[in-house]
Amino acid sequence: SAVISQKPSRDICQRGTSLTIQCQVDSQVTMMFWYRQQPGQSLTLIATANQGSEATYESGFVIDKFPISRPNLTFSTLTVSNMSPEDSSIYLCSVGVGQGHQPQHFGDGTRLSIL
Amino acid sequence: DAKTTQPPSMDCAEGRAANLPCNHSTISGNEYVYWYRQIHSQGPQYIIHGLKNNETNEMASLIITEDRKSSTLILPHATLRDTAVYYCIVQSSSNTGKLIFGQGTTLQVKP
Numbered sequence: 001s002a003v004i005s006q007k008p009s010r011d012i013c014q015r016g017t018s019l020t021i022q023c024q025v026d027s028q029v030t031m032m033f034w035y036r037q038q039p040g041q042s043l044t045l046i047a048t049a050n051q052g053s054e055a056t057y058e059s060g061f062v063i064d065k066f067p068i069s070r071p072n073l074t075f076s077t078l079t080v081s082n083m084s085p086e087d088s089s090i091y092l093c094s095v096g097v098g099q100g101h102q103p104q105h106f107g108d109g110t111r112l113s114i115l
Numbered sequence: 116d117a118k119t120t121q122p123p124s125m126d127c128a129e130g131r132a133a134n135l136p137c138n139h140s141t142i143s144g145n146e147y148v149y150w151y152r153q154i155h156s157q158g159p160q161y162i163i164h165g166l167k168n169n170e171t172n173e174m175a176s177l178i179i180t181e182d183r184k185s186s187t188l189i190l191p192h193a194t195l196r197d198t199a200v201y202y203c204i205v206q207s208s209s210n211t212g213k214l215i216f217g218q219g220t221t222l223q224v225k226p
Contacts, residue, residue: 004158031212042202043159043216058213092158096212101147104214106158 002027002095004107012113013083020079021110023093028073031096033104034066038089046091049076083114118142119203121220127197129226133190137203140184147206148179149214150188152199159202159216162188193224 003026013019023032032049047055047068055068070076080087092109096102120138127133139148149164163170163177165186170177176189190197202219 033212033214035216042218043214045213045215048212094158094214101164101206103149103151103161103164104159104212105161108156108158 002029002097002105004093004095004105006093006107006110008110009108010111010113012115014115015084017083018079018081019083019112020077021091021093021112023076023078023107025074025095027097029095029097030073031104032070032076033094033096034068034076034078035092035094035106036089037092037109043092046078049078080112083112085114088112088114118146118205118215119217121201121203121217123218124221124223126223126225127190127193129195129224130192133193133197133222133224135188135190135201135203135220135222136185137188138185139203139205142183142205143207145207148177148183148186149204149206150175150177151202151204151214152197153202153219154196154199162201164206193222195224195226198222198224 005024007022034046035043037043045058046061047057049055049068049070051070067079090109090111094104094106096104150162151159153159165177179186200219200221
C-alpha cells in the first residue's frame with residue numbers, strides 16, 4: 001500500500017481567493033486522482049492527474065476552476081480557483097499502485113470552508 | 116451514475132456479523148466488485164474486491180452470487196470501530212482507475 005499525505009488538512013478561505021492542495025505519496029504510483037466530497041454527500045471524481053500531461057477532467061469540472069499539476073510520479077496539486085461558498089467541501093487525493101486491478105488508496109482529505 | 120444499489124443504513128450489534136448487501140444487476144463480465152469504507156473524518160479505506168469467486172481477507176468476506184448481480188460484504192465480528200459508510204463499487208477491468216461512488220450504506224454498530 002501507499003502512504004498519502006495531503007496539505008493543508010483544513011483551511012478557511014475568503015470568497016474569490018484560490019487555494020492549492022498538495023498530495024504527496026511515499027512511493028511512485030501509476031495513477032493519481034482528485035475527488036470532491038460535498039457536505040453530507042458521497043465522493044465525486046474531479047479528474048485524473050496524468051504525469052507529464054494535462055489532467056483528464058470529468059463532466060462538470062473544468063481546468064480553469066480546478067487546475068491540476070502532476071510533475072512526477074509521487075506528487076500532485078489541485079488548485080481551487082476563485083472560490084465561492086459552494087466550493088466548501090472535502091477534497092481528497094487517491095492513488096492507484098501497480099498495474100491491473102489494484103485498490104486505490106486515499107489521503108484523509110483537505111477540509112475547505114469558504115466564507 | 117453509480118451502477119450499484121445499497122440500503123442507506125443498517126444497524127448491527129457489537130460482536131455479531133454484519134452483512135451488507137449490494138445490488139449490481141447491470142454488471143458486465145469484465146467488471147469487478149470493490150468495497151471501501153469511510154470512517155468519519157477519514158478518507159475511504161479499501162476492504163476487499165472480487166470478480167466472481169468468493170473472497171476473504173483479514174478484514175472481511177465477499178460473497179458474490181453466481182449470476183454476479185448482487186454481493187454481500189460480511190464483517191464476521193463487528194466492533195464499534197466498524198461504524199462507517201460502506202461503499203460497493205463496480206469497476207471495469209480496463210482499469211481507467213476511476214471509482215464511481217454511490218451513496219453507500221451507513222453501518223452503525225451498537226454496544
